[in-house]
Amino acid sequence: MTQLSSSPAKIELCSVTHLYVTSTRAFMAIKGIDLRVEEGEFICLVGPSGCGKTTILSLIAGLERPTAGKVLIENQEVVGTSPRVGYMLQQDYLFNWRSIEENIFLGLDIQGIRNQETEEYALHLLEEMELADFRKSYPHQLSGGMRQRVALVRTLSCQPEILLLDEPFSALDYQTKLKLEDLIVATLRRHKKTAILVTHDLSEAIAMGDRLFILARNPGRINREIIIPERIREPLPFHARNQEGFTDLFNQVWKEMEGLTDASRGD
Numbered sequence: 001m002t003q004l005s006s007s008p009a010k011i012e013l014c015s016v017t018h019l020y021v022t023s024t025r026a027f028m029a030i031k032g033i034d035l036r037v038e039e040g041e042f043i044c045l046v047g048p049s050g051c052g053k054t055t056i057l058s059l060i061a062g063l064e065r066p067t068a069g070k071v072l073i074e075n076q077e078v079v080g081t082s083p084r085v086g087y088m089l090q091q092d093y094l095f096n097w098r099s100i101e102e103n104i105f106l107g108l109d110i111q112g113i114r115n116q117e118t119e120e121y122a123l124h125l126l127e128e129m130e131l132a133d134f135r136k137s138y139p140h141q142l143s144g145g146m147r148q149r150v151a152l153v154r155t156l157s158c159q160p161e162i163l164l165l166d167e168p169f170s171a172l173d174y175q176t177k178l179k180l181e182d183l184i185v186a187t188l189r190r191h192k193k194t195a196i197l198v199t200h201d202l203s204e205a206i207a208m209g210d211r212l213f214i215l216a217r218n219p220g221r222i223n224r225e226i227i228i229p230e231r232i233r234e235p236l237p238f239h240a241r242n243q244e245g246f247t248d249l250f251n252q253v254w255k256e257m258e259g260l261t262d263a264s265r266g267d
Contacts, residue, residue, distance in 0.1 A: 008075040010194045011037040011060060011162065016069035017219075018055055029055040030220035033069070035213070037194060042185070044197045044205035044212050046253070048260055052220025053198040057164045060196070061087050073162070083111055086160030090167045092151040094139040100126070100150055101135040107158045122157035128187060129153055145176035152184060156191065163188065165197040169204065181208055181237040202253050206246065207237035214253065216260050224256060 013035040020027045030052035037043055045053045058064045059071050062081040071078040073085070094103050104122045108114035126132050129149040139147055148168060155163065165184075169177040185208055188195050199205050205212050209228055216223040232243045240246065 009036040009072070010039040010041070010074060011035070011196070012070075012072040012075075013056070013059070014070045014072065016056075016059065016066045016071060018052070018059060018064070019067045028219040032221060035222065037196065039194055040192050042188065042195045042197070042208060042210050044199060044209035045215060046199060046202060046205050046212065046257070047215030047220070047223070048217055048257070049200075050220075051215040051217035053215060054166055055220065057087070057166055057196065057198060060162070061085050061164055083158055084160055085162045085164065086155040086158065087164045088151060088155050088166070088168050090170050092139075092147040094147055094150060094154075096139050098138075099135065100131065100137050100139070100142070103139065103150060104154045104157055107154050111158055113158070118157065121159070122153065125153045125156050125187075126150075128190075129183065143176070144172050145180055148172065148180060149183065152187070156187070156193075161194060163193050163195040165195060167199055170200070177204075178238050184208075185236055202257065203241060203250055204237070206232065206249055206253065207240040209233075212253065214256055214260070223260060226253065 013033045016033040017031045018029050020029055033056065035056075045056065047053060055064075059066050060078065062078045062085065065079070073082075095106070098106070101123070104126060105114055105119060108118050108122065123132070123135065126135060129152065131146060131149055131153070134142060134146065139150070142150065169180055172180065181204060197205065197208060206228060210233055212226040212228060213222050214224045214226070215221065226249070229245055229249070232240045232246055232249070235243065
């Protein structure tokens with residue numbers, strides 16, 4: 001286990017259990033989740049489908065309240081959505097009738113914080129993402145990878161302290177995904193953001209994260225925590241894949257995931 005700080009965690013889940021109830025059944029998505037994320041840390045959640053990864057993000061984002069347990073941000077219980085938390089999904093949800101510039105200002109409008117200073121910050125982020133020349137373009141004129149960069153700028157423009165990433169690269173081609181991984185990690189490090197990534201791509205999780213949590217299902221629970229070695233953690237994701245020990249760690253996680261999948265089939 002990592003050495004935990006005595007100060008409040010940036011994010012903490014304390015014995016969190018969550019049930020989804022319909023008219024015909026009750027389904028336990030996650031049970032007894034204890035998770036602590038320090039400020040500036042990047043953690044990744046992996047596991048078989050149905051293990052509750054997205055449910056965990058929804059609870060942290062305040063989109064749902066846990067059935068039992070507490071979700072805390074700096075010791076304050078999460079009771080609803082907050083501008084402190086940004087959420088980026090697989091789909092970019094850009095409005096095709098708005099220019100890129102107007103799309104990235106949308107969050108500022110919604111939160112009522114649009115002014116010259118916040119607009120300039122958003123345009124600065126657009127430049128960091130190498131998209132300044134496309135500010136007057138429209139989403140249909142951009143590639144999938146470019147659209148995802150715009151979606152990230154729109155999220156970061158509101159200056160959230162925490163960024164939740166739910167498989168944001170899964171629809172992209174491999175080369176674009178690798179480039180975007182590097183760009184996002186570099187940006188989050190530069191702006192000292194705390195981030196949680198949900199992904200099915202094990203190499204992506206190992207290359208991007210400081211720590212990796214493997215979840216089991218029926219119900220969703222943390223099966224194992226893996227601390228990514230410093231030599232893999234420090235480089236940007238593209239180069240992290242070439243570091244000594246990366247392949248061994250990938251095989252270790254792969255084997256554990258296979259064991260969880262086999263166990264689920266046997267239930």
